[in-house]
Amino acid sequence: MDTKPAVQLIPWAEGEDFVLLLRQNNSPAMTRFLGGPETDEQLADRHRRYLALSAREPAAGRMFMVIPADGGEPVGTVGFWERDWQDEPVYETGWGIRPEFQGRGLALAAVTSLIAHARTHGTRPHLHAFPGIDNAASNAVCRNAGFELLGETTFEYRGTNHRSNDWHHPLR
Numbered sequence: 001m002d003t004k005p006a007v008q009l010i011p012w013a014e015g016e017d018f019v020l021l022l023r024q025n026n027s028p029a030m031t032r033f034l035g036g037p038e039t040d041e042q043l044a045d046r047h048r049r050y051l052a053l054s055a056r057e058p059a060a061g062r063m064f065m066v067i068p069a070d071g072g073e074p075v076g077t078v079g080f081w082e083r084d085w086q087d088e089p090v091y092e093t094g095w096g097i098r099p100e101f102q103g104r105g106l107a108l109a110a111v112t113s114l115i116a117h118a119r120t121h122g123t124r125p126h127l128h129a130f131p132g133i134d135n136a137a138s139n140a141v142c143r144n145a146g147f148e149l150l151g152e153t154t155f156e157y158r159g160t161n162h163r164s165n166d167w168h169h170p171l172r
């Protein structure tokens with residue numbers, strides 16, 4: 001019997017539940033490896049950016065709310081977006097699962113679904129993830145989702161350079 005959790009990915013949209021999820025994701029614990037909590041203004045910007053991504057064609061990327069396949073409250077976020085990396089157009093992915101739902105394989109399920117979505121809708125052949133080198137859980141998710149570790153890199157995020165791993169997953 002397959003005991004892995006299954007999730008649904010809901011494209012980012014207007015609505016209080018999406019705004020609340022961003023706030024829940026903004027705790028000190030959730031942002032420990034991401035430069036710390038954002039201000040209300042930065043969160044509002046983030047919401048607008050995620051909405052804008054949903055308004056573009058699917059190949060440009062997408063942010064999602066993650067909910068359990070059998071329903072229930074939102075457990076986190078996952079998404080992918082375009083970026084240039086080492087002079088090549090690629091996609092980047094990122095994720096977050098609320099602390100009370102962690103350790104159940106939900107991030108792995110969400111990232112696995114995201115890869116399937118990016119394969120279907122994306123046009124770029126390469127997906128990268130850049131978790132901080134100390135972010136053990138996120139690096140484990142990359143490994144378990146079949147990403148290949150290309151090496152360590154310096155990655156600029158929210159105006160600061162972070163020591164990160166460069167993980168790659170082919171989409172073609």
Ligand SMILES: CC(C)(COP(=O)(O)OP(=O)(O)OC[C@H]1O[C@@H](n2cnc3c(N)ncnc32)[C@H](O)[C@@H]1OP(=O)(O)O)[C@@H](O)C(=O)NCCC(=O)NCCS
Nearest residue numbers: 030095096097102103104105106107108131136137138140
């Ligand atoms: C990273 C994150 C999404 C993982 O969510 P999750 O639902 O708990 O992930 P999963 O249950 O699918 O897998 C977690 C894996 O990390 C491992 N792990 C968790 N904490 C760990 C630690 N401190 N040291 C080593 N491994 C750890 C688990 O054992 C598991 O691996 P396994 O299945 O091989 O045993 C969650 O911790 C999170 O949201 N963190 C804050 C936001 C963040 O850092 N996002 C990533 C930005 S790149």
